[in-house]
Amino acid sequence: MDNGAANAGADTIPRNVVVYGVVITRRSVLLAGAVAAPFAALAQQQQAKPDWGGPILDIHLHPRDQEDGEIAHMVGCGVSNAIILGTAAEQERTKGRMARAPGRMKFFASVNVTRPDAGETLRKAVKAGAIGLGELKSQVDCDGPEMRRIYELAAELQVPVLLHFQDGPAGQVFNGGVRRFGGILKAYPKTNFIGHANSFWANVSTDAPADVAYPSGAIKKGGVSDRLLAEFPNFYGDLAANSGRNFLGRDPDFAARFLERHQNKLMFGSDCPCRDGAGAGQVSTEKWIRDKCVARETLAALKKLTTPAVFRKITWENGSKLLKI
Numbered sequence: 229m230d231n232g233a234a235n236a237g238a239d240t241i242p243r244n245v246v247v248y249g250v251v252i253t254r255r256s257v258l259l260a261g262a263v264a265a266p267f268a269a270l271a272q273q274q275q276a277k278p279d280w281g282g283p284i285l286d287i288h289l290h291p292r293d294q295e296d297g298e299i300a301h302m303v304g305c306g307v308s309n310a311i312i313l314g315t316a317a318e319q320e321r322t323k324g325r326m327a328r329a330p331g332r333m334k335f336f337a338s339v340n341v342t343r344p345d346a347g348e349t350l351r352k353a354v355k356a357g358a359i360g361l362g363e364l365k366s367q368v369d370c371d372g373p374e375m376r377r378i379y380e381l382a383a384e385l386q387v388p389v390l391l392h393f394q395d396g397p398a399g400q401v402f403n404g405g406v407r408r409f410g411g412i413l414k415a416y417p418k419t420n421f422i423g424h425a426n427s428f429w430a431n432v433s434t435d436a437p438a439d440v441a442y443p444s445g446a447i448k449k450g451g452v453s454d455r456l457l458a459e460f461p462n463f464y465g466d467l468a469a470n471s472g473r474n475f476l477g478r479d480p481d482f483a484a485r486f487l488e489r490h491q492n493k494l495m496f497g498s499d500c501p502c503r504d505g506a507g508a509g510q511v512s513t514e515k516w517i518r519d520k521c522v523a524r525e526t527l528a529a530l531k532k533l534t535t536p537a538v539f540r541k542i543t544w545e546n547g548s549k550l551l552k553i
């Protein structure tokens with residue numbers, strides 16, 4: 229266990245939290261052991277909740293099927309605030325859940341960018357409260373006409389764009405061509421971009437193989453993601469998912485220097501599908517996250533690889549500044 233990953237006392241229990249549809253108040257948790265068995269189980273979950281030493285912003289959480297599953301995940305892994313990345317159609321349901329956990333969540337809006345009404349849908353979503361566009365994951369090139377329209381819209385609406393970069397075999401390419409992305413960053417200086425996923429992280433190394441989603445072993449410095457983060461003030465990185473976790477684990481010495489170098493450009497995200505913030509229902513069998521909560525694993529890795537000040541920037545300050553939280 230890393231420092232800070234141990235337990236939190238009752239004083240860190242938020243005032244009103246809904247877990248599995250049950251409102252937990254600070255008082256009900258304190259009384260749990262003495263009162264009722266179901267509350268005792270919930271209290272135990274609270275006891276095991278990690279304390280990361282300050283507020284944590286997860287910039288990459290998808291809407292849950294389970295009622296109030298978003299806040300259940302956050303509470304379970306010690307995340308105080310989250311950005312919910314859903315489609316414009318999921319917005320109303322997300323808003324209902326946000327209202328039951330005031331001040332804890334904001335949302336981005338995504339859309340299939342090949343639809344002719346994609347721009348209009350996103351424009352409406354931002355008017356209705358979305359603070360970013362994403363995650364955008366359509367089968368297009370990152371510098372094709374569909375995405376260029378989105379970049380222009382994002383600049384006009386003054387919201388960032390979060391992209392899933394994935395090169396690979398036909399049918400599995402999303403925002404293809406990350407190695408050409410410098411041209412876009414130069415062409416759209418007023419748009420803020422957040423990079424994420426397999427090809428963004430694999431291309432920190434110069435030898436990223438196009439057919440391996442999660443490369444292992446030593447990183448060869450000078451990869452395109454690393455260079456673009458250094459060169460362009462409008463480019464940020466999202467550490468979510470197995471792609472981010474694998475990057476942190478495959479070459480820890482390199483990762484520690486990378487986190488230090490880009491300490492003002494990186495943001496913690498989980499993209500975790502687990503139900504309880506402790507690994508229940510994790511479907512991935514990838515070695516870093518098998519049976520585990522991605523949020524917990526990534527936060528633990530970040531804690532180990534950074535100074536407390538850099539950890540704070542990556543898990544809170546950078547995201548709250550960029551997203552004006």
Ligand SMILES: [Zn+2]
Binds near residue numbers: 365424
């Ligand atoms: Zn993604």
Ligand SMILES: [Zn+2]
Binds near residue numbers: 500506
């Ligand atoms: Zn999780």
